[in-house]
Amino acid sequence: MKKLVLVDGNSVAFRAFHALPLLTNDKGVYTNAVYGFTTMLLKVLEEEKPSHMLVAFDAGKTTFRHGTFEEYKSGREKTPHELSEQLPLLRKLLDTFRLSHVEVDQYEADDIIGTLAKQAEAEDFTVRIFSGDKDLLQLVTEKTTVSLTRKGMTNLDTYDVKAFKERYELTPLQLIDMKGLMGDSSDNIPGVPGVGEKTAIKLLKEYDSLENVLANIENISGKKLKERLTENQEQAKMSRELATILTEAPVPTKVTDTGYEGYDAGEVYRLFKELEFNSLLQSIDDSGETEKKELSPLDFTIVETVEESIFQSPSALLVEVPHENYHNGDIWGIAIVNEMGKYYIDVETALTSEVFREWAEDETQFKQVFDAKRAFVSLGWRGIQLRGVNFDALIASYLIDPSSSSHALTAIAERKEIPAPYHDDEVYGKGAKQTTPEREILAEHLARKADTLKQLAPLLNEELETNEQSVLFKKLEMPLSIILAKMETYGVQLDVGQLEKMGKELEQKLAELEGEIHELAGESFNINSPKQLGPILFEKLELPVLKKTKTGYSTSADILEKLANEHEIIPKLLHYRQVSKLKSTYIEGLLKVVHPETSKIHTMFNQALTQTGRLSSAEPNLQNIPIRLEEGRKIRKAFVPSEQGWSMLAADYSQIELRVLAHISKDERLVSAFNEERDIHTKTAMDVYQVKEDEVTSEMRRNAKAVNFGIVYGISDYGLSQTLGITRKQAKAYIDAYFESYPQVQNYMTEAIDEAREKGYVTTQMHRRRYLPEITSSNFNRRSFAERTAMNTPIQGTAADIIKKAMVDLEYVLLEENLRSRLLLQVHDELIFEVPEDELERMKHLVPQVMEQTTDLDVPLKADVSYGPSWFEAK
Missing domain, CATH: 3.40.50.1010 (5'-nuclease)
Incomplete structure (x- = not known):
């Protein structure tokens, strides 16, 4: 058909x-x-x-x-x-x-x-x-x-x-006549003033068309309607024409x-991964076999007995851990390529070999790897401490072009136009269908990957040098990968009993809220059922109906938020939903990922993901624990030191992105505000509203805060209007007033766009790049996105670089002073440590001192520190 x-x-x-x-x-x-x-x-x-x-x-x-x-x-x-x-x-x-x-x-x-x-x-x-x-x-x-x-x-x-x-x-074609009569406000089609849908339908049912309506004006009842139709005949005809x-x-x-013959599931799957449409991945049938490219034969050796002769410095070392979660020590195989040859070693053969262990742990034996953090963690779980890593192709590729859709080894090789191995998906399959291939196939695949890694190292190093990114690579990102590996391996202690107790408290809270909601409703019903909730709210309690769906009344969160002041049941319902999500997503979710051997949470930090250089975390995402709700903040009580008598210590940068903005823009008023240690949001409110400090209201400060942080992210009048719940016109007025107060900020943004247009990219202070090819696009939408990115990337990226450097500097000091305190987590601008009692006083002063001195800006960096028996008390 x-x-x-x-x-x-x-x-x-x-x-x-x-x-x-x-x-x-x-x-x-x-x-x-x-x-x-x-x-x-x-x-x-x-x-x-x-x-x-x-x-x-x-x-x-x-x-x-x-x-x-x-x-x-x-x-x-x-x-x-x-x-x-x-x-x-x-x-x-x-x-x-x-x-x-x-x-x-x-x-x-x-x-x-x-x-x-x-x-x-x-x-x-x-x-x-x-x-x-x-x-x-x-x-x-x-x-x-x-x-x-x-x-x-x-x-x-x-x-x-x-x-x-x-x-x-009516018939469908009569819709055009109806629009001619009633107009359409959304398209600014005028129609006949005073004629609405009901009147238009009534007229067309009687006279069939607009022409007949206008021909029979004298026969139409209603003096005002006759007058309007008579006076607006040409407008009605024009409106009909516009609507046609x-x-x-x-x-x-x-x-x-x-003609449509379907899509390539592999291509769609990769795009969904890039866009992070993870919930849609399962809807893509990617089971079809794709035709493999033909590769020339590879001369390699499967090592049965590990001997010193196969090791050289430098060597490309490939530790294959294809699973997303690598905190289980499940290594599939190891390959080594150097001037002596190409070698594959079965994992058990390597891990039981003292020769391999000595080489892997030798700091003087340089190793080129792909994903140093994953290799370090995986080998660490099997009792080997990887040392001597001096090159990581994953990090190098990420720094050279963070916008690339894939930094997989094969993808990098294809971009560099050197012989590339098969894609891992072609060898192992995807997701749950991932399996270990036969030994010969696995051995050849890993040998090819290691050989590719060896060929890529000089090419990528040369490009880093050309981009002035060698220092960023060697002094920041490479040391950081090992620090992150240690943090992941060590993990964060979770008080399972405390978390389970919170789960019961949330259950009790849900029961209380349920009782209060039922009392306000005057009857019991299933709060989680929109079909039961809708009639309660909009029929029994007679709240205004804002939206109806095919199955009844809409009770979505955005609808309930708009009704918050209409009845006291609404805030209770919103609170109930928040608590319910906390229980299912965070209490139950965290309990599911407690490591069976350590009773800890071992999150995975993504070092090569965001284009701004920021770290993110996954499985679980510990940067996303909700803290706006009191019950959400309490979840941090379950994160405790791993040793008795120790404390959790948290240190976070205060308004780091605004301080970076002041430094980069050189705006005198902004720089002065920070140097004088003024409350920056109050100062902005004073400037924007042109009032004295004692005249700044809490609402003024709140709006100023939203504008301050919004400017950093290139916020539009629409975005700010959504944040503050105001009109776009008001939001535009706030933004315009901000730029009048801080003119050099606007100058910086103009210069950032000009620089991006000239070079095709923008950089952070440490030469992290972000390419913006769309900055010269004739397409307005593409160009505007690139312009916004050009403005905010140097700010966000420099802030990300600063906290990364602080982590490297702190690791050096902890080792130099032989302190037992450990860095456990990085959450945006915050670092979380566990600290023994006898080091607490030292760490309270040392951590903020190092963080504040990690880089020189025109304004002071400020780090606030707090501590307590859990992460909750430390904040």
Whole structure:
């Protein structure tokens, strides 16, 4: 069966953007619109199984309709850059799915869809249209149905001729006449003033068309309605014309060009990993075999007995641990390549060899590795302390181009155009299907990878030197990888009993809240059931209905937050949901990842992930424990020292990114504020609102704080309006006032964009780079994202470099003074240690001192320190 699916790209992306909270991946790219679009796309592909498919986009703000009515769509607010920056990514998604997409200058997506729908009908296709725009309902016929997004992106209202008739009591084509009469405020189509949907439908039911309505004005009852129709006849006709979707637009793509044969699961899977759409990975069937490239034979040796003759300095050492979680000592094999040859060693053969152990632990035997941290941790779990690592291809690749979609060894080799081994997925499979191949296959694969590693080392070192990144690589990132490996291996002690106790306390809290909610509702019901909650709130308690779904009333968090002041039951419901999530995600989630042998949490720090240089953590993510809610903060009580009588000590940088901004921008007022140790948010409030210090209210300071931190992240008026719950106009006024107060900050931002345009990249103080190829793009959306990134990357990246350097400096001091205190965690701008009682006084002074002196800025760095019997008390 021939079936054409047409998607209104702009409309669906807009709905997705506003249906989901702002999301970013670890590279700082906004993804919520793309994520919402993708969920709908997967559903459409699965359920519709189209033979042909196309996504249509608007080409720009100006269309042929503006020649008819200059004010067409003029009332719309400017598209938030958080959305517009996602449109190039959306097109990349469509390319990855191998889907046609098109835009036509001077025409709207609706016209493209209307034209292709009529073509398809003439060629006996079934047509399905997906949009969030009711205008497209005029295209409904016996062959064409239109589905409109409602709640979220997968809950749709579908209209055929019958459904349209039931909803509007008209035919689909009469929708155009209805728009001519009532207009459309969202598109600034004027219509006839005072005529709404009910009146328009009533008139069209009686007179069939706009022309007949206007021809029969004298027969229409109601003096005011007659007057309005008489006075606005031409406006009504123009409005009808504006609302009419063209079905003969000059679309270069024909229906026959839109054939769809499916997507390459591997390509989509890799894109989802890059975008961090982890919850969607399981929906991709990536079990199909992909054709392997042919590789030339490799001369290598499988070592049965380990002898000293196979070791040299330097050697490329490949420790293969393909599992995501490597805190189990499960090593699959080891390969070594040097001037003597290429060798594969079975893991048990290597680990039981004293010769291998001595070489691995010899500081003078230099080793080139891929992912030093993983190798260090994996061998450490098996009793070998890896030393002498002087090169890490993963870290080198990451520093050279942090925006690369993959830093896998094969991907690096392909970029450097040297012979590359097979991708690991081709050898091992993916995810749960990952298996150890036969010995010969594994041996050859690892020998190839080690050989590739050896060839890459000089190439990557040379590029680091050219980029002035050798110091960053050798003095910061390489030492840091070993520090992170030690932190991961040692882990953080978890008081399981304390955590279980908290779980019971949260259960009790949930029971209390449930009782209070039931009392306020006047009856018992299932709080977790929207079908039961909806009628309680909107029928029994008569709260205002803000949104309805196909299955009833919407009780989503954003709806409840808007109703917070309407009834005291709403704050209770929101609190109930927060506590419930704490219990399931954090109490139960943390208990699941306690290591069975150590009773500790061994998180994994991602050193080569974010484009700003910041560290992140995973399995579990200890940087994401919620602390805004009192119950969430208490979870940190379960993180305790591993030895009796020791304390947890936390030290965090105070407003480090704002201090970096002051240093980079050289803004005199900002620099002075920090040098005079003023409260920066109060000072900003004074400058922005032009008031004295004693006139600054808590709300003024809160708004100033949001602007201060927002400026660092290149916040828009839309983003700030969402943060503060104010209008975009107010938000723009705050931002404008900020730049008037701190003009050199705006100068810095202009200069950062100019530098990026000239060089194609921006750098941190320590020469960390971020390439911005889109900075010269003719596409406004792509260019604006690059400009925002050019402004904030030097700030965020320099702050990330500073705390990393502090970690390296502190490790050196701890070793030099022979202290037993240990660094356990890094959480954003905070370092957490466990400290013996006899070192507490020393550490209270040493840690902030080192952190504050780790680099020189025009403003002082400030680190606050606290301590206690648990991480909770240390904060």
